[in-house]
Amino acid sequence: MISPTPVTVLRGVGGAVAERLRALGVESIADLLFLLPLRYEDRTRIVPLGVLHPGQRAAVEGEIRLTEIAFRGRRQLLCRIEDGTGFLTLRFFHFSAEQQRSLARGSRLRCFGEVRRGPTGLEIVHPEYRRIDGAAAPVTDHLTPVYPATEGLTQGRLRQLVGAALDRVPALEVEDLLPPALLAAETMPSLAEALRYVHRPPPDAPIDALIARRHPAQRRLAFEELLAHHLSLKRLRRRIQREAGWTLPVRDDLKQRLLASLPFRLTAAQDRALGEIEADLARPVPMLRLVQGDVGCGKTLVAALAACRAIEAGAQIALMAPTELLADQHARNFRRWFEPLGAPVALLAGRPSARARRETLAAVRGGDARIAIGTHALFQEGVEFAALAVAIVDEQHRFGVHQRLSLREKGAAGDRRPHQLIMTATPIPRTLAMTAYADLDVSVIDELPPGRTAVRTVVLADSRRDQVVLRIREACRGGRQAYWVCPLIDESEEMPFQAAEETAAALAAALPEIRVGLIHGRMAGTAKEQTMRRFQHGEIQLLVATTVIEVGVDVPNATLMVIENAERMGLAQLHQLRGRVGRGAHASSCVLLYRGPLAPLARERLAVLRTTNDGFEVARRDLALRGPGELLGTRQTGLAQLRVADLARDADLLPRVQVAAERLLDRWPERIEPLLARWIGGAERYGRVG
């Protein structure tokens, strides 16, 4: 692997500066070059003072007429400049005696800053400035980039460092790895051209396109970055397909017995997904399959049925869930399904006693536990499997690529790797899936079990809580149950569990005849489980919760979901929460409470939920409304750590990225390694684990 040139080769970059650059994710020259400006300032033109207007960010020039210290509330330095067309005040609240001296009457200054209306006309507070005594100093010949800020590094210093890095171009680190033939097909600039353009755009560059990062120069970089990530995943996939897996023979007794014990039949979509999984399991290479299906479509059961193959073959399965609550719920379901069939289930979650933990680990290691269910605790140290044939990850958007691959590693036996099944309710558009999950095959469950009625969603102002309390009373009187979710109100304001505690107390007072329970992330695991079980059994009628119940929780008798401060939450998260109801045959509803007044965008977003129950549609509209969306979570894929590209904004590049990846693999495979080194670098996460 080519090691990238560190920034410390640049003159004047020592330990301290390198440390500060690291805060921006910059360690190599290439990183520095890929640190894109957030915006640009036009300092190529000196604006006459007479035509300035408030709000304008401008470069100006003038002669100092007066410099004085004033006391207007606080001590400040005022400096008045003039250029024959008008005058301007420069105002400094922080200044040194030296600075005061240097701003002597008669000197000429060139300044840059935002013009605003002051008490005596237009002014700039704390302008950047320099004296230009003597001959007319040239103005810059390109737009001035503004980089993401970091403590201890001024914009001036950053500009200078990037400039120094640019001056090394073309150097090895920015060698064009995309063959001209490929670029020509894409009509894209070369890498060096693109980098020069984004750091030093000409005065007439389209600033709006640059700020929106839609300029061809930026798209060139985004394209290359997406290509690198896509190739990394593809390579991982190829590697995995060369590994040995478990060939699980088709003997469907267990599956038939499990199916026979269920009070319902599989939906056609469940059946189809299961068929695809089973075909994978019968092959000698490890499966890597993603099952996508909206909340409530019955993914758990599909996972359980897939597990039958491994259990029948004498091997084990592991099921990893993102929360203790969900792990516990899965354990209860799997025990109900499998223990009558003679397959013991072990639960690894929370903080069990040392003895219980030892026993559980021994059962997993010895192979007695045929099914191991847990949180990320499953791949912690000390957990060893006797014969792990299938690793299942539920709600995978909550895990990183790394974590799901770790579970695979955990199950490595000799050179045999377990099959992996990944489940998610986060629907992502197909092109996105093909890139973000280039290492996976995808099955879609696009059907809900019969008899479900669509959840009716209403959007209400917080001031109408009384009305909501009445709805809760009504639901509980009719034998149903309800959730009341209190998300984080304001990070500085209050801890979410306090908000939940207070809400629970207030609701208990308002609804004395109703059994109110409380659940939040700060409670011990066992307390959480107990509360959840009591809710499951109907002992608790109204469950007040933080977003700990967001994923997976399944209590079909609950028909009312109230979400406070809905305007603060992402659409995907709201859709997940709403998915906690509408799981039984009874009509369900969801009340989205907002603290008014609602901004137009917030109103539009909530309206999306009001008008559709379809997770794919929610995701699509979210993408359109928000631009860079929550869609992929932050850790779901390595793609979430993109530097230049944005999956939403640059989604239209994805099909071309896929084509380019194929061509590169076919014709220029030697370019792949340096491409990955450049964009993914030391953190070549997927490759390393795979």
Ligand code: ADP
């Ligand atoms: P999700 O896909 O959101 O994980 P679950 O697996 O939690 O959904 O299933 C939701 C509910 O639907 C559960 O109560 C489950 O028992 C039930 N269910 C699953 N499959 C079917 C089916 N084919 N017919 C009826 N109910 C089903």
Ligand code: MG
């Ligand atoms: Mg689920």
